């Protein structure tokens with residue numbers, strides 16, 4: 287009997303340390319050395335004699351933005367479930383980050399605004415500092431931890447295709463300088479992000495091409511760094527979100543206090559609501575559209591560098607049916623399997639949970655001569671979880687017209703009621719947050735106790 291998704295998710299999202307190495311292969315090749323690729327490599331290192339990470343950007347030494355991650359200049363929030371996975375694979379990484387300048391926000395300086403109302407924050411254990419950093423800082427931290435693991439090596443190269451041995455993938459073709467070399471592998475991991483060419487590469491080998499399911503969100507991001515000054519604001523983490531109901535314009539914004547005494551500030555809109563690189567436009571949006579802290583910082587603090595913009599046309603996930611046709615020897619991970627509207631902050635945490643799926647699969651001592659069904663089944667549970675949360679919200683955007691999931695009208699109605707009830711019911715707030723922070727699978731919200739509590743609109747009285 288298939289395991290219920292909530293149970294699979296709980297096993298994947300575990301904080302338990304991985305249970306010791308168990309070698310099942312000689313060599314793994316991971317294409318793409320970003321968050322997904324590095325976490326995959328860390329998990330693989332327990333099961334392979336050698337793990338080769340391939341990335342055109344090689345092994346950058348400093349915490350700088352880099353060409354292979356063009357979104358790296360934008361606000362990047364790591365959800366708590368992602369932090370749990372980072373600690374699981376690299377014990378002590380949060381403490382290292384804080385030693386090196388990451389700012390664990392004082393809960394008193396954290397605010398979440400929804401449609402202009404301040405939403406109470408669910409209680410979190412005081413002894414668990416939150417990791418809040420810029421994306422290059424986090425990536426550098428993870429890179430140093432990954433490359434310190436015995437057996438993992440990084441080469442500067444660009445994957446150009448796969449190598450096939452009969453029905454299975456047996457390596458990758460990699461351009462290193464002027465040369466194209468073959469990197470043989472027992473398992474190839476595609477961690478090349480949203481622009482993955484996996485479909486094209488599989489097609490070249492005569493295999494079915496995995497297709498994307500897309501939701502056109504037309505999201506526009508702009509972020510800028512500012513010198514942090516307590517005389518201007520004490521903001522630690524501030525998130526402001528408004529939906530398009532009741533005549534409002536759907537917009538998002540965020541402030542994070544980050545390393546090196548800076549704030550990174552984000553403003554985002556949809557469709558033709560497009561923040562530009564003009565600092566005056568950025569300041570005006572902060573002051574006009576969002577709570578006071580945004581205007582205070584944007585107009586009062588010194589901007590460091592330029593406003594950087596990013597447009598994301600769609601959320602996308604690989605079609606489940608086409609993933610079931612993947613040959614042996616290859617798996618996609620991270621954004622190469624699904625990427626979502628980034629305002630929900632799910633990307634890096636999803637990548638970490640995919641790496642946990644990979645580790646669980648390898649621990650089951652699979653035959654690598656067969657397609658990696660065990661991995662793909664578990665990873666679908668993680669993708670479904672993130673997709674259902676982000677697209678349920680995005681289907682309320684006026685310019686988004688599908689694809690609608692089965693049961694959408696009921697799910698949408700229930701989601702709104704749950705959201706409203708969570709403002710006044712701390713227990714519902716906690717349960718909803720556990721799902722949006724990716725600690726738990728969304729199906730837990732359909733448990734009778736939670737449904738009853740939402741429908742009765744009760745406050746405080748324990749029902750479920």
Ligand SMILES: Cc1cc2nc3c(=O)[nH]c(=O)nc-3n(C[C@H](O)[C@H](O)[C@H](O)COP(=O)(O)OP(=O)(O)OC[C@H]3O[C@@H](n4cnc5c(N)ncnc54)[C@H](O)[C@@H]3O)c2cc1C
Pocket residue numbers: 317318319320321322323340341342343353354355357360361362363364365443444445446477478479480507596598619620621622625628629630631632633634635637
């Ligand atoms: C604007 C924006 C904001 C975001 N904000 C958040 C956030 O707040 N929180 C969050 O969790 N996530 C966020 N994300 C998502 C997050 O960036 C990704 O989900 C995350 O980086 C995991 O991606 P990845 O490792 O799969 O791919 P990426 O990080 O995109 O990396 C892909 C890697 O593949 C390499 N590569 C590309 N082509 C090749 C090739 N041919 N051969 C070898 N290597 C190759 C690249 O150099 C790069 O290193 C945001 C995304 C965007 C676009």
